[in-house]
Amino acid sequence: MKIPVVRNILEANDRISKQLKKIFDEKGILALNLMSSPGAGKTSLLERTLTDLAGEFKMAVIEGDLQTDNDAQRVAATGAQAVQINTEGGCHLDGTMVMQALENIDLEGLDIMFVENVGNLVCPAEFSVGEDYNVALLSVTEGDDKPEKYPLLFHISAVMLLNKTDLLPYVDFDLDKATAHTKALNKDIEVFPVSCRANEGLDKWYDWLRQAVSAKRSK
Numbered sequence: 001m002k003i004p005v006v007r008n009i010l011e012a013n014d015r016i017s018k019q020l021k022k023i024f025d026e027k028g029i030l031a032l033n034l035m036s037s038p039g040a041g042k043t044s045l046l047e048r049t050l051t052d053l054a055g056e057f058k059m060a061v062i063e064g065d066l067q068t069d070n071d072a073q074r075v076a077a078t079g080a081q082a083v084q085i086n087t088e089g090g091c092h093l094d095g096t097m098v099m100q101a102l103e104n105i106d107l108e109g110l111d112i113m114f115v116e117n118v119g120n121l122v123c124p125a126e127f128s129v130g131e132d133y134n135v136a137l138l139s140v141t142e143g144d145d146k147p148e149k150y151p152l153l154f155h156i157s158a159v160m161l162l163n164k165t166d167l168l169p170y171v172d173f174d175l176d177k178a179t180a181h182t183k184a185l186n187k188d189i190e191v192f193p194v195s196c197r198a199n200e201g202l203d204k205w206y207d208w209l210r211q212a213v214s215a216k217r218s219k
Helices: 009-026 042-052 070-076 095-102 151-156 165-170 175-185 202-217
Strands: 030-035 059-065 081-086 112-116 133-139 159-163 190-193
Touching: 009 030, 009 095, 030 042, 030 202, 042 059, 042 070, 042 112, 042 159, 042 202, 059 070, 059 095, 070 081, 081 095, 133 151, 151 175, 159 175, 159 202, 175 190, 190 202
Parallel strands: 030 112, 030 133, 059 081, 059 112, 133 159, 159 190
Antiparallel strands: none
C-alpha cells in the first residue's frame, strides 16, 4: 500500500524565503527578522531606530501580532511604511505572510526592511522570512538564563540587544552571564546592552545597521 508523504512545512517555507531573499537582494534592501518574547521592547526599539535614522535611511516595517494593529500604528507614526499581519493565533510569521505583505509596501529606494515577528522565543526562529540577519531582543526583566533555555534563537542571530538596562538596579539579571551563555551558542554574535526608554547604548546598534546597509549595497 502506498502511503502519501506530506512535505515538511519548513521545506515549503524555505522555498518562499528564497524568493523573498532574491527580491531583497535585487533591490539592495537589508532585511532583518526581529524576534523576542512579548513585551521585551521590539516596537520601542523600532520607534527609536526609525526616528533617529530617518534622515539616513528609507525604512519599512512588517508587523506580526496575534490581534490588533497597535504596533503598526506606533511604527507608522514615525513616518515609516508599516504593514500589519494578524496571525489570528499563529505563533510566528512565515514566508507566505511576508510575501503577501510586500504587495502593500513601496520597495523602490528602500534601505531597510524590518520584520517584527510575533512575540515568542521559540516558533519564529524556525521560519526564515528572507532575512539577511536575525536580530534577537532580550529584556533584562526576563532572566539571564533565556539563551540557555531557548538556544536556537540566539544561535541563529547576528545581534542580541539586551534591552531595558535602565532597570538593572531593580532586577536580578547578570549581563555578563547572559552574554556568556549567548557567546557559548554563537561566538560571532554582537551583543549590545541598550535602553530604549533612557536612549542609552543605541549608537552601537545604529553603527551596526550602517555597516550592514553598506555591505548590502556593495554586493
